[in-house]
Amino acid sequence: MKEIGISSIGAAVPEKLLTNADLEKMVDTTDEWITTRTGIRERHILRPEENIYEIVTKAARMACDTIELDPDKLDFIVSSTLTPDRFSPAQACEVARELGANHGFCFDLNAACSGFVFGLAMAESLLKSRNDLSYGLVTAGEQLSRVTDYSDRSSCVLFGDGATAAVVTSDRPQHLLLCTELGSDPSMSQEVVIGGINDLLQDRRSNYYFRQNGKVVFKFAVSKIKELLETVPAKVGIKPEQIKYVIPHQANQRIIAAGKDFSIGDIEFISNIEKYGNTSSASIGLALHENWHRFQKGDYVMLIAFGGGLSWGAALIQW
Numbered sequence: 001m002k003e004i005g006i007s008s009i010g011a012a013v014p015e016k017l018l019t020n021a022d023l024e025k026m027v028d029t030t031d032e033w034i035t036t037r038t039g040i041r042e043r044h045i046l047r048p049e050e051n052i053y054e055i056v057t058k059a060a061r062m063a064c065d066t067i068e069l070d071p072d073k074l075d076f077i078v079s080s081t082l083t084p085d086r087f088s089p090a091q092a093c094e095v096a097r098e099l100g101a102n103h104g105f106c107f108d109l110n111a112a113c114s115g116f117v118f119g120l121a122m123a124e125s126l127l128k129s130r131n132d133l134s135y136g137l138v139t140a141g142e143q144l145s146r147v148t149d150y151s152d153r154s155s156c157v158l159f160g161d162g163a164t165a166a167v168v169t170s171d172r173p174q175h176l177l178l179c180t181e182l183g184s185d186p187s188m189s190q191e192v193v194i195g196g197i198n199d200l201l202q203d204r205r206s207n208y209y210f211r212q213n214g215k216v217v218f219k220f221a222v223s224k225i226k227e228l229l230e231t232v233p234a235k236v237g238i239k240p241e242q243i244k245y246v247i248p249h250q251a252n253q254r255i256i257a258a259g260k261d262f263s264i265g266d267i268e269f270i271s272n273i274e275k276y277g278n279t280s281s282a283s284i285g286l287a288l289h290e291n292w293h294r295f296q297k298g299d300y301v302m303l304i305a306f307g308g309g310l311s312w313g314a315a316l317i318q319w
């Protein structure tokens, strides 16, 4: 069986900062409430004239440059986004055009905040099942600021914009992708909702903005982290306590802390939510990029995503 792995990662965020102090001037909130209830201090958001595909392209270029990979060698690009700049072309096509990746096929996927892990799983399957494919690029680029109601204090403090990109390959992979696990529970589909084209065309702006049942999603996220930590390591014959690092979706510091409380052994739960807020499907890649050089050969690193759908995904990597 072909071995598949992640060989490099890039990440990028827009320049503009939105701090808790800025939000205190916009809605009835405090830095104290935001930091204690979510762990977020600041986030980066796009300026009106910027596009998220440009930020994804920066991350993608970084991922290719790190391993001196000519983007034209990419066999495919799969881009996770629930907030693309436009419906067509796919974000993956815009990134390919900017990168000069002219020979692969490109498509987007939307699995909400779980999208990056879904993308890794798609890349794994494509590379395993087709001998003519060797290099894939999995990106995640989100601009939740565009679907956030900045007069709603319960949601506007949560989100930041950002992007990540990982080279996934069967050609001497650096860090092995041992297994992936994906799931959805459509009975909970109304717990996280962002509107769409019909809401805009029919002037239902309040339906267009992000809304969620925060408490339900919170409980779901914590129980899913616990369940995936118990079940996924067994798929490759290791015990949960052998995991060295977990990178969970960065939605709330209290979810990350609760995941750590439930886990057995001395697993480090990685967090950078303080600096970026919730960047949806880009969050895991942003944290993976920041911690890439801390991991040692042989370490087991587990990515755990959850989000709208409701959906979830896990990927187990051996460094």
Ligand code: ACO
Binding pocket: 028, 029, 030, 033, 034, 037, 038, 113, 153, 154, 155, 157, 192, 212, 213, 214, 215, 217, 218, 221, 251, 252, 255, 278, 280, 306, 307, 308
């Ligand atoms: N500033 C001050 N007060 C606030 C704010 C704010 N920004 N927002 C809410 N409050 C108030 C509420 O009005 C409420 O006041 P009340 O008690 O007088 O009614 C009180 O604070 C508590 O509000 P809750 O909504 O109960 O706060 P909670 O502790 O549940 O935190 C939060 C809300 C942060 C959204 C939390 O539920 C959460 O993180 N849930 C998980 C969300 C998640 O993981 N989503 C992932 C999928 S979506 C995605 O990632 C794109």
